Amino acid sequence: MTTHDDRRARMVEQQIAARGITDPSVLEAMRAVPRHRFVPESRAQQAYEDAALPIGEEQTISQPCIVAAMIEAAELRQDARVLEIGTGSGYAAAVIGRIAMEVHSVERIGRLAEEAAERLREEGVRNVHVHHGDGTRGWPMEAPYDAILVAASAPHVPKALCSQLVPGGRIVMPLGDPDSPGGQALTRLTLVGPSSWDEKRIGSVRFVPLIGE
Template sequence: MQFSIARRRMVDRQLRQRGITDPRVIQVMLEMPRHLFVEPALQSQAYSDYPLPIGQKQTISQPFMVATMSQALELEGDERVLEIGTGSGYQAAVLAKLCRRVFTVERIPELARQARRVFDELRLHNINLKVTDGTFGWEEQAPFDGIVVTAGAPDVPRTYLDQLADGGRLIIPVGDLGTQSLKRIIRRGSQFETESLLDCRFVPLLGEKGWHLPE
């Protein structure tokens, strides 16, 4: 009951008051048990307006950012969506309720195992998860109606553009290691329309086509 109250407060104060209007996104955020995606010691903070550590130098994004990225995809329910950076699994779980199938990529095996356990507990059977360098996307399953990247990139990897379906949307933070701009890129045939949604700060996108930093 306490988590249910916390979720409603989160939606009312953090989402609705800051421009989240998609009724499907709001409903999923009201129902999704975010506290299951963080360790027990942090569950009391799961619905707070800030990121939380999940281990391996990674974080679970603040609820507003998850809702913003989900809303920006403009999903109707029958799409196939690629997520880069499974992390805790929370963003993928939200997307799983908004589209037909989610393909999510994580480079850290332990995080992937933890996320899969929660997916199974919640019976989210429309999520495919793979451990690999996420900067390559998931070519065998392309094209995707939506791609969401949950780590900050120095620029937009061409692989993501190539794996985007015509009319599809790519949501990606782009910038330096300190701050990024959240971009929405829409494919129109061979052309790509880009708009900036808001300033943000994510962990770095590591990999062959991302940042190269010492572990």
């Protein structure tokens, strides 16, 4: 009988490592976090498939390979303080929490924020803090952050997020209009000066739009 552990190991090998993700800390975190615990029970048998899955409130949990690509692009160290915009089910935050020292995650939908916080507690994740709020404002009370990951698309990075990074910090998010021919590009922006950014396009993606101020 194939177990969730077997499916998760196969997911990391076939969907993540095979697509070029090489950061050992990311691969280990993806092996460790039980994705089936972060989807509706009716979807648990699909949790390790190469697909996004619905989690309610017209939201989804991203494909495992997209989660891994975003986290690898953020170049997290063990002492990193991270802001995540778009908690969803809490899965990506749990993976980030296996690598970074501290994670603050902001979710605009109250029910999802409550459920994610409870799920993380049940899984024994103590370094991830879920907040209900407008992600476009970031979470200035705990700034600055070494990295900010945004699980929703926008034409440009909200100014509030830019102001909450340390020098040399990274923002990873999908940029672009989902209805345009070019679609969205998963992008890493590194703050290299007071108002100077180094930009790297990672690949084409499709995310729900970032909603807020």
